Amino acid sequence: MLALLVYDGAMKSVVAENLVKTYRNGQVKALDNLSLDVEEGTVLGVLGPNGAGKTTTVRVLSTLLKPDSGHATVGGIDVVKDPKAVREIIGLSGQYAALDETLTGWDNLVMFGRLYHLSGEQARVRAKELLEQFSLTDSAHRPIKTFSGGMRRRLDLAASLIVRPKVLFLDEPTTGLDPRGRMEMWEVIQSLVKGGVTLLLTTQYLEEADQLADDIVVIDRGQVIARGSSDQLKAEVGGERLEIVVEESDINAARAVIERIAGGSSTVDQGLRKISAPVRAGTDSLIEVVRELDALKIHPLDLALKRPSLDDVFMSITGHAAEEAVVSNADQPSKKKKGGRK
Amino acid sequence: MSSVTHSVSDALVITKRQLQQLVRVPEVLIFNTIQPVMFVLLFRYVFGGLGAGIPGGYVQLLMPGIFVQTVTFTLAATAQGLAQDMEKGLIDRFRSLPISRSAVVMGRTLGDGLLNIVVLVVMGVAGYIVGWRPTSSLLHIAAGFILLLFFGYALSWCGVFAGLISKDARVVANVSFLFTFPLTFLSNAFASTTTMPKPLQYFAEWNPVSTMVAATRQLFGFHNTFGVTAHSYPSEHPIVTSLFYMVVLMAIFMPLSVRRYKSANSR
Ligand SMILES: Nc1ncnc2c1ncn2[C@@H]1O[C@H](COP(=O)(O)OP(=O)(O)O)[C@@H](O)[C@H]1O
Ligand SMILES: [Mg+2]
Numbered sequence: 001m002l003a004l005l006v007y008d009g010a011m012k013s014v015v016a017e018n019l020v021k022t023y024r025n026g027q028v029k030a031l032d033n034l035s036l037d038v039e040e041g042t043v044l045g046v047l048g049p050n051g052a053g054k055t056t057t058v059r060v061l062s063t064l065l066k067p068d069s070g071h072a073t074v075g076g077i078d079v080v081k082d083p084k085a086v087r088e089i090i091g092l093s094g095q096y097a098a099l100d101e102t103l104t105g106w107d108n109l110v111m112f113g114r115l116y117h118l119s120g121e122q123a124r125v126r127a128k129e130l131l132e133q134f135s136l137t138d139s140a141h142r143p144i145k146t147f148s149g150g151m152r153r154r155l156d157l158a159a160s161l162i163v164r165p166k167v168l169f170l171d172e173p174t175t176g177l178d179p180r181g182r183m184e185m186w187e188v189i190q191s192l193v194k195g196g197v198t199l200l201l202t203t204q205y206l207e208e209a210d211q212l213a214d215d216i217v218v219i220d221r222g223q224v225i226a227r228g229s230s231d232q233l234k235a236e237v238g239g240e241r242l243e244i245v246v247e248e249s250d251i252n253a254a255r256a257v258i259e260r261i262a263g264g265s266s267t268v269d270q271g272l273r274k275i276s277a278p279v280r281a282g283t284d285s286l287i288e289v290v291r292e293l294d295a296l297k298i299h300p301l302d303l304a305l306k307r308p309s310l311d312d313v314f315m316s317i318t319g320h321a322a323e324e325a326v327v328s329n330a331d332q333p334s335k336k337k338k339g340g341r342k
Numbered sequence: 343m344s345s346v347t348h349s350v351s352d353a354l355v356i357t358k359r360q361l362q363q364l365v366r367v368p369e370v371l372i373f374n375t376i377q378p379v380m381f382v383l384l385f386r387y388v389f390g391g392l393g394a395g396i397p398g399g400y401v402q403l404l405m406p407g408i409f410v411q412t413v414t415f416t417l418a419a420t421a422q423g424l425a426q427d428m429e430k431g432l433i434d435r436f437r438s439l440p441i442s443r444s445a446v447v448m449g450r451t452l453g454d455g456l457l458n459i460v461v462l463v464v465m466g467v468a469g470y471i472v473g474w475r476p477t478s479s480l481l482h483i484a485a486g487f488i489l490l491l492f493f494g495y496a497l498s499w500c501g502v503f504a505g506l507i508s509k510d511a512r513v514v515a516n517v518s519f520l521f522t523f524p525l526t527f528l529s530n531a532f533a534s535t536t537t538m539p540k541p542l543q544y545f546a547e548w549n550p551v552s553t554m555v556a557a558t559r560q561l562f563g564f565h566n567t568f569g570v571t572a573h574s575y576p577s578e579h580p581i582v583t584s585l586f587y588m589v590v591l592m593a594i595f596m597p598l599s600v601r602r603y604k605s606a607n608s609r
Pocket of ligand 1: 023024028051054057607
């Protein structure tokens with residue numbers, strides 16, 4: 001049995017092969033032959049703009065939705081053929097916190113514990129542990145509707161961890177959170193990852209995938225358009241770039257220095273007075289540029305060595321920025337605008 | 343534990359959650375009981391004059407009418423509750439848990455049934471205070487209340503289905519209400535159907551609300567003087583007809599609802 005799970009010498013906890021899911025009689029292809037896999041004990045970041053098919057992917061893998069075709073296994077179990085067995089080993093925290101708002105955090109966790117067939121006592125012990133782990137002990141006995149967005153998401157995540165799932169799915173865990181809520185969520189997720197959980201996480205935030213994921217698949221319009229480690233994806237787009245902002249009068253002189261050291265052409269943003277150029281030698285080039293500019297008595301106003309962001313990755317693969325995709329997707333009839341949902 | 347005991351215990355967890363909600367938001371229970379009690383008082387004193395010639399007065403016929411009307415509104419309550427769970431994504435979460443496919447809807451209908459017990463007790467007491475005195479045996483009175491609970495339970499299953507397909511709690515509550523409210527008035531619940539236009543009389547005769555009202559009046563020991571227009575089957579055999587309606591409703595909506603739940607898509 002175990003041998004079946006071994007591919008490429010590594011254990012795959014999640015395998016999706018050629019998933020297709022269409023809506024509106026085939027007019028909307030939410031998933032268009034999507035394949036991906038997650039190695040045991042690793043984090044896969046599924047990165048894509050709004051409408052790319054992230055939620056649909058998670059819903060298929062967590063047995064909430066049957067694909068039109070293709071097949072998928074989680075922990076070696078087929079999600080369509082044996083959904084109940086899959087549900088025993090997964091945890092899911094959806095795009096919007098799914099909790100009973102009128103009940104307290106404590107009530108919610110105990111209820112979900114009971115639904116995972118823990119005894120009353122076990123459910124209470126586990127609820128207490130989780131509330132502590134997620135720093136929610138002080139608010140445990142307040143109704144969820146008094147919780148902040150970040151607290152809700154943390155409790156939602158806690159609810160998905162009740163039986164220590166083998167595979168965890170998190171759909172846009174930080175969307176809609178303020179920066180502080182996002183940082184707290186990242187810390188929580190990072191500590192889970194250290195504990196060895198297998199995680200599939202979706203995000204629209206390029207930085208988030210970079211921070212949390214071992215491997216990234218970039219999806220757009222239901223298809224995987226790139227996959228690799230964050231570093232591999234960046235390498236595909238090009239190496240590091242040197243960016244420097246100088247006084248207007250120094251632009252030409254500075255540009256000459258940079259182009260000589262970088263050994264190539266540079267681009268200039270006149271408005272921002274920013275010169276940028278790809279460099280090979282990274283920090284060495286930076287030091288060299290600083291020395292030469294200093295010798296010429298040119299004082300840079302800002303100076304940075306930038307690794308390409310995943311935004312750049314998206315741009316170079318699809319030819320359009322992630323944000324554009326959001327706009328084009330908003331043209332499609334969709335019920336997303338309802339309520340406070342973003 | 344076997345899967346059957348699991349299904350039952352899972353459903354009870356859902357029911358317990360609903361009772362916890364009532365503790366956390368007592369307004370729901372208060373409103374749910376104040377409204378029918380208000381109806382009891384309004385009808386009792388505004389239309390009391392209709393009872394000329396009725397042994398024991400209008401209130402004897404009114405109370406079964408209001409009992410039935412109140413349990414009829416269970417449909418809207420259940421529909422709203424489920425649609426809310428759909429909206430909040432809770433149904434998605436429940437569906438991602440290793441619990442039986444009927445647990446959530448079973449638990450919900452059971453919870454709404456328990457709520458009806460509380461409401462009926464409060465109304466019964468209010469009715470007693472304003473002069474309602476059933477004349478039948480305790481056994482018959484109990485049977486009357488059980489029939490009312492069973493009717494509410496059957497309608498609750500229609501509510502489950504409505505809630506699962508609508509996904510919008512406010513809309514489905516309003517639509518369900520718009521559907522059930524006229525039903526409770528196009529009946530023998532508050533006045534004689536004999537003054538209605540002929541076609542409406544026939545409708546009222548077969549309306550499950552009327553058969554339920556006639557059945558409970560009978561079980562509480564009163565002759566149903568409101569609306570025996572024709573010697574039709576439903577007016578001659580209201581208990582059997584009512585039971586038939588309930589069985590049919592449940593035979594249709596229980597499997598439909600469970601099926602719908604299995605593929606419920608909150609978006
Ligand atoms: N129930 C549905 N009915 C119709 N279209 C849908 C439905 N669910 C998703 N879609 C469409 O499928 C596409 C992918 O959606 P989704 O998986 O939610 O994307 P993401 O989570 O990446 O934002 C979108 O174009 C969306 O409008
Ligand atoms: Mg989504």
